[in-house]
Amino acid sequence: MCDPISIIGLGFSIGSQIMSMQAQNDIANQQQSANDQWVAYQRRQSQDYLQRDENLRRNAEAARSGSLEELSATKQTEAQENEAARLTDELTSEQLANQAEGDPNALASAMFSGQQNGSEYSKTAIQGHIQQAAIEARKRIAALAEVQSYGGSQFGLTNRANTIFNTAGQDIRLAGNERAGILSAHNVAKAVEPIKITQGGGGSAWGGLAQAGAKIAGEGLGSQMASTMRSST
Amino acid sequence: MGGKGGGASNNQAVQLQMQQAQEARDRENARQARLNQGKSAIDNIFGAANFGDAFYNKYRDAGLNYTMPQLESQYADAKRTSEADLARAGLLRSGAAGFVQNKLTEQQGVNEAALKAKADTDTAELRKSIAAQQQQAYNQLYATEDPTVAANTAASSAANAQLAQPQQTALGDMFKPIAIGLGSAITPVLGQAEANRALSSGRTGREQGSQTNTA
Numbered sequence: 295m296c297d298p299i300s301i302i303g304l305g306f307s308i309g310s311q312i313m314s315m316q317a318q319n320d321i322a323n324q325q326q327s328a329n330d331q332w333v334a335y336q337r338r339q340s341q342d343y344l345q346r347d348e349n350l351r352r353n354a355e356a357a358r359s360g361s362l363e364e365l366s367a368t369k370q371t372e373a374q375e376n377e378a379a380r381l382t383d384e385l386t387s388e389q390l391a392n393q394a395e396g397d398p399n400a401l402a403s404a405m406f407s408g409q410q411n412g413s414e415y416s417k418t419a420i421q422g423h424i425q426q427a428a429i430e431a432r433k434r435i436a437a438l439a440e441v442q443s444y445g446g447s448q449f450g451l452t453n454r455a456n457t458i459f460n461t462a463g464q465d466i467r468l469a470g471n472e473r474a475g476i477l478s479a480h481n482v483a484k485a486v487e488p489i490k491i492t493q494g495g496g497g498s499a500w501g502g503l504a505q506a507g508a509k510i511a512g513e514g515l516g517s518q519m520a521s522t523m524r525s526s527t
Numbered sequence: 528m529g530g531k532g533g534g535a536s537n538n539q540a541v542q543l544q545m546q547q548a549q550e551a552r553d554r555e556n557a558r559q560a561r562l563n564q565g566k567s568a569i570d571n572i573f574g575a576a577n578f579g580d581a582f583y584n585k586y587r588d589a590g591l592n593y594t595m596p597q598l599e600s601q602y603a604d605a606k607r608t609s610e611a612d613l614a615r616a617g618l619l620r621s622g623a624a625g626f627v628q629n630k631l632t633e634q635q636g637v638n639e640a641a642l643k644a645k646a647d648t649d650t651a652e653l654r655k656s657i658a659a660q661q662q663q664a665y666n667q668l669y670a671t672e673d674p675t676v677a678a679n680t681a682a683s684s685a686a687n688a689q690l691a692q693p694q695q696t697a698l699g700d701m702f703k704p705i706a707i708g709l710g711s712a713i714t715p716v717l718g719q720a721e722a723n724r725a726l727s728s729g730r731t732g733r734e735q736g737s738q739t740n741t742a
Contacts, residue, residue: 329539329540330539332540333539333540333543336543337543340547344550344554351671351672354670354671355561355671358565358667358670358671361664362568362569362664365572365660365664366572367572367577367578367582368577371582430596433592433596434592434593434596434597436592437589437590437592437593438593440585440586440589440592441586441589441590441593441649444589444653445656451656452656455656455660455663459660459663459664459667462667463667463670466667466670466671467670469671469674470670470671470674470675473674477674488540
């Protein structure tokens with residue numbers, strides 16, 4: 295006959311083993327759930343980051359392409375011509391403009407005092423010279439205005455281009471700074487690891503009990519087997 | 528990382544990482560395509576078709592249109608003054624007159640060349656300025672596509688394109704005054720020996736280097 299203590303130990307060991315397996319199964323399920331949550335979290339974070347980064351990149355791109363459009367040859371030439379016209383107007387005195395257009399009063403004012411009393415023929419000739427000189431001066435002023443319109447005048451090409459670049463640059467740098475920030479935040483999110491479920495006291499206790507039961511059963515059965523062998527000899 | 532809960536979970540994490548890697552590759556391909564497209568657009572805008580010789584010649588011509596009339600005017604004045612002085616001294620048809628004419632012509636040629644050279648270097652500055660604009664456009668393209676570049680671009684953007692300003696003031700006296708009628712007056716200009724020679728040839732009615740027929 296078997297030792298009842300051994301049988302109890304064996305039964306206890308089997309029961310404890312079953313309980314231990316159930317506990318391990320629970321842990322695996324919890325870990326699976328934790329991993330699912332982690333994957334979902336990472337996906338959400340990644341999508342959110344990409345969306346925000348793309349929005350900021352588009353802001354920067356809008357600023358950049360807008361500035362580039364303003365710097366096309368057509369726009370720059372148009373701006374230069376407008377600036378040249380503005381400068382020509384600014385630089386030409388009203389008196390000179392009137393003289394170039396043949397205004398009699400303006401021409402007379404440029405004559406020497408004695409010349410006013412000369413013959414009409416000589417006065418006309420002198421005034422013709424003055425008008426011609428005014429026309430030549432206007433041409434040169436226009437040339438000066440054109441030269442200035444390329445460079446450092448208020449709205450000259452170089453100043454205009456710098457203003458355009460600086461304005462766009464501010465938007466691009468803002469977007470770049472924000473993109474760098476959200477990238478840092480995203481890297482922190484990427485470093486988040488899934489929850490690690492470890493076997494607590496319950497599971498290991500069932501394992502220990504199963505082991506103890508098995509030991510008792512093993513010892514009982516072993517001693518019984520030994521006595522059976524002795525009696526048979 | 529994930530995958531500690533068994534084969535299925537590990538597979539899920541690997542799938543996520545593979546998907547993210549594929550998305551990163553796609554994004555990089557798109558980024559490179561945008562860079563190439565952006566660079567082509569910049570090259571086109573700042574290329575010879577738009578900013579060609581016609582654009583730069585217009586600037587050079589404007590500069591010359593401002594300076595050359597001053598030179599022409601001063602040359603005309605100097606010539607007229609010399610003619611009057613020579614006439615007063617009775618040297619209009621003389622070797623001295625020829626010498627003065629030579630000096631004026633020489634100065635006119637040299638001055639004209641100097642002004643044209645200045646206009647040319649001014650135009651080169653404009654080319655540099657446009658090239659700097661192109662570089663700025665490239666910088667902004669890379670800053671747009673790569674946020675880490677944006678900070679570096681901020682520092683360089685302070686050094687904006689500058690166009691060295693060409694001659695805008697009156698040219699000043701481009702011709703040395705040549706006093707005529709007195710030997711002492713022309714000496715500083717011509718040098719003592721040349722003045723003596725010019726004046727003596729003028730008084731004898733002989734052009735410098737001309738043959739005298741004594742037969």
